[in-house]
Amino acid sequence: MAYDLEEQEQLASLKAWWAKYGNAATWVVIAGLAAYSGWTGWNYYQRTQSSEASALFDEMQGAVGKDNAKVQRAAADIESRYGSTVYAQMGALTAAKSAFEAKDIKAAKANLQWVIEHGNEEYKALARVRLAGVLLDEKAYDEALKVLGGDVPPQFAASVNDRKGDILAAQNKLAEARTAYQAALSGIDKKSPARQLIELKLEAVGGTVPEEKPAAAA
Template identity: 80%
Template sequence: MAFDHQEEEQLASLKAWWARYGNAATWVLVAGLAAYSGWAGWQYYQRTQAVEASALYDELQSSVGKDNAKVQRAAGDIESRYGRTLYAQMAALTAAKSAFEANDLKTAKAKLQWVIEHGNDEYQAVAKIRLAGVLLDEKAYDAALKALDGKVPEKFTAAVSDRKGDVLAAQNKLAEARAAYQAALAGTDEKNPARQLIELKLEAVGGTVPEPKPAAA
């Protein structure tokens, strides 16, 4: 009987607790389950988006150099349906290059601008440098320099300075171009193949290439 009595006391305590806290506890539990369900659903959605975007990106890549119109359609589909994935940024950069090679500068600029507005820091930097190059070809020098404004990840600062040098040299602003190329050289590793081209451009605007640093003993 003692056991039965103890059970009754426990049951009575449980009923009292439930009467006081049960409704709130249910809401907390439901909220927790909903949050987990939402998180799991989001993870599944992200994986599905990536897989589908990857398939479209492969299709886009197979058309590069063959069918610019198809490249642009595939890139547009990826941007509209999977705009939050990295594939959208890669597709836009690829489409911009394809359009440029097809002499469709308007589309090339639009794709690069999309990456600048929607991409992560690294893809934005690449798009800025390429957009400035397109604008340089169009002799839109002020717009090219403006495209290079703003912060970029450190590993892209030398490339940005190099592009600024190109634009300034085209404007015949030789002193400013020299400063830009010197900044580009300062940020470029001596083993980087691009360094030689920067040195040539610096010399072309009347600059002096610094002596290489002596090898460590």
């Protein structure tokens, strides 16, 4: 089909634009397609990783309380192959508990340390509290307090202060222990089952449990 004059002018302009910018435009399109392909491929990879890690985690849970060696192998497998998934963090915490109950303290500490180094903020905080508890049992008080240093998500502040109180009480630093337990009480929900235990510990180091303020009249 023959082009009319206006179409010929438009075609000439397009040819001129392409001669000047066509190569760059091609690369922009290619880069966009590559980015999209990479994004979809990454999502597929992540889904596959999570699915495989979940299956290993379920298998590991079946060995908890029965075969600590199998639990440790499964946790190491998940960490090495699926370390970017949440199952690696969950697996390490589960393996730490299994090792502790099997009196394999070295493995328990190693698993907790892995979570501290590789986990998200919530799992890191939980691992720090648990590792500090293990160190408390070993009477490594200064190291335990060091593990608890630094910021934690607000929902873990009470647990961290409670553990600090335990360590300070074990060191016979009763005034500091009272302060830690009081901080724990101020940050814990009044309906939490752990609250009563913290109150008992506070009283045991000479502290006074604060009285609850009566609810304001409507």
